[in-house]
Amino acid sequence: VPARRVLEPFSDQRFRPLAVVVDNANGFPQSGFLEASAIYEFPIEGGLTRLMMIYDRIDPASVGPVRSARDYMVAAARSLDGILVHDGGAPSAMHAIASENLTTFNAFNRGELFARAGGRSAPYNLYSSGSGLRQAINTLRLEQVRSLRTQRYRPAEDAPAATAVQVRFSGAYLSGFSFNPALNHYRWQRNGQSAADANGQSVVVEAVLIARIVAQPIPGDPQGRLFVRLEEGEATLLIRGKRIEGRWREQNGVSFFANDGEQIDLAPFKHWVMFVPNWAQVTIE
Structure with a gap:
């Protein structure tokens, strides 16, 4: 039997994506991993990262702590045709939203969609709910239900x-x-420890894309914020315990093309995209 890759037909119904900017520093453990179709992890200033949780299938009971956006997060949400959910943003992010006339749900002017959680201090205590956000999309008549017809890749x-x-x-x-072959998923390790969400559940995904980017500090920025161009670059896909080398491209979100030219659709899989800057050390074993 040839050990060939397999493509299984896959169809699903998807909604307009919610793209929620979530803390990954003092706000850990976060809420909203379970229902996310995808999680993007972006470098930010201070050597840290910030997450974007994407919902186009199941909306989260609770998601947060919601934090401020960066312009490259605005670009990622726009590429998904998603609605960005955020608590303000860097000047360049707010400029991008205004100049492109994007609809976003910003806690600064849509405070009714957010709530502060007790037992946590600001800015690590701002949360939203998927039902409220989805209702706001419908009220603005921005919902777009689409039929996803694609193939589920098996290496x-x-x-x-x-x-x-x-x-x-x-x-x-x-x-x-780290990959669990019995359950066929990848468990998030944060600072070397298996990470759980705010409910104590392990954070797991079916595929991990390591998308290499060039990032550099913005000259003269008092916070040391980063200039990041989300266009394309080298990438490694981890799926079913295998690794596939190729390239990523910002195209309807993030698209992946194996080195043999085949496009592997990530939409059928719960996946995590790590946007890895040039200075980061990557170890795959």
């Missing part, structure tokens, strides 16, 4: 194995995943 048995990845974003932060 060849003889593809190179990879059961773990670690990305050292800085001396202050390490993010990674």
